[in-house]
Amino acid sequence: MFHWFEQRPFFFAVLVFLFVSFAGIVEVIPDFAKQSRPSVGTKPYSVLELAGRQVYIKDSCNACHSQLIRPFKSETDRYGMYSLSGEYAYDRPFLWGSKRTGPDLMRVGNYRTTDWHENHMFEPSAVVPGSIMPAYKHQFTNKADLDTAYAEAYTVKTVFATPYDQDLNGDGKIDVELGDYATAIEKAKEDAKAIAAGMKNEAIKDAVANGQIPEIVALIAYLNSLK
Numbered sequence: 001m002f003h004w005f006e007q008r009p010f011f012f013a014v015l016v017f018l019f020v021s022f023a024g025i026v027e028v029i030p031d032f033a034k035q036s037r038p039s040v041g042t043k044p045y046s047v048l049e050l051a052g053r054q055v056y057i058k059d060s061c062n063a064c065h066s067q068l069i070r071p072f073k074s075e076t077d078r079y080g081m082y083s084l085s086g087e088y089a090y091d092r093p094f095l096w097g098s099k100r101t102g103p104d105l106m107r108v109g110n111y112r113t114t115d116w117h118e119n120h121m122f123e124p125s126a127v128v129p130g131s132i133m134p135a136y137k138h139q140f141t142n143k144a145d146l147d148t149a150y151a152e153a154y155t156v157k158t159v160f161a162t163p164y165d166q167d168l169n170g171d172g173k174i175d176v177e178l179g180d181y182a183t184a185i186e187k188a189k190e191d192a193k194a195i196a197a198g199m200k201n202e203a204i205k206d207a208v209a210n211g212q213i214p215e216i217v218a219l220i221a222y223l224n225s226l227k
Contacts, residue, residue, distance in 0.1 A: 039086035043175045044153070044162050045225065048188040048195075048213070051149035052222030055215045056095070059136060066097030067106045067226070080107040090162055102133060109227040114198035117220045122201075136216075140204065144218035150184050192217045195224075 006012060045053060056062065069075050071082040083106055088094055097104075112120075119126065122140065124133040156162040157178060164178035178184050189208075195217045196208040207214055 038089035039084050042087055042089055043168060044090045044156070044164055046176055046188070046191060046221070047146060047149045047153055047178070047184045048144075048191040048218055048221045049225045050152050050222075051144040051146055051188070051213070052215075052218035052220065053095075054145060054149060054152075055139065055219045056222055059139070061105075062095045062097050064099065064101035064133070065103065065105045066100050067094075067104065068096040069104055069106050075104075079104045080110060090156070092156060092160075105223065105226055107227055109224045112223070114195055114220050114224065115200065117223055118199045118201060118204075118216065121216055121219070139215040139219060140201065142215045144213045144215050146185055146188050146213065149188070149218075150181055153178055153184070189213065191221060195221050 067083075069079045069081070069083045076082055116127070120128070121136045123135050124131040153162075153164060157164045164176055165174055167173060168175045177187060179187075189211055192208045192213045196205050199205065199217075199220075204214055204217065208217060
């Protein structure tokens with residue numbers, strides 16, 4: 001049989017292609033399925049973080065910043081561990097980006113602080129000399145949309161089985177509490193107070209203390225979650 005294939009190069013090439021393709025599928029598919037599962041420590045976004053993610057999308061941050069660290073030394077030296085597919089398990093939509101006018105933000109929560117983000121978003125060039133990033137001062141007065149954020153969380157929980165209100169680490173504690181609408185909004189306000197505590201802007205602190213959440217607070221919550 002193999003002697004017949006050896007005398008017919010075209011059919012021999014087809015046979016080799018089929019064998020290599022089958023071997024590739026056997027090798028790749030199981031690992032791909034494994035890597036597509038949520039990475040250890042990955043958890044759904046809180047309502048406040050989702051509200052901040054919506055601000056991130058609305059103000060087109062993803063047009064200039066990627067969230068995808070490639071497995072090259074030049075990338076990992078600057079941004080940290082390269083991205084794993086399972087880290088995006090709860091991202092809808094993905095914010096990989098296709099252009100880097102500014103740095104990648106996949107792990108910005110590991111090296112930037114709430115205070116840094118506050119100053120940078122208000123006046124980027126004052127923090128990073130020569131920066132061409134525009135100021136986002138409107139985020140300090142606009143209010144975050146918690147209602148839409150809750151609706152998104154509730155939708156992905158019920159439609160996509162995103163594991164809210166579950167113990168993902170086996171430590172007996174709920175990792176990301178959602179609950180009903182009132183519980184979720186109250187939790188978002190408590191999370192906002194923790195963010196505002198690290199900020200210097202007194203108007204922001206007063207707004208949060210009164211139950212109002214400016215977009216900047218939600219955005220910082222989202223950026224701090226990127227690790």
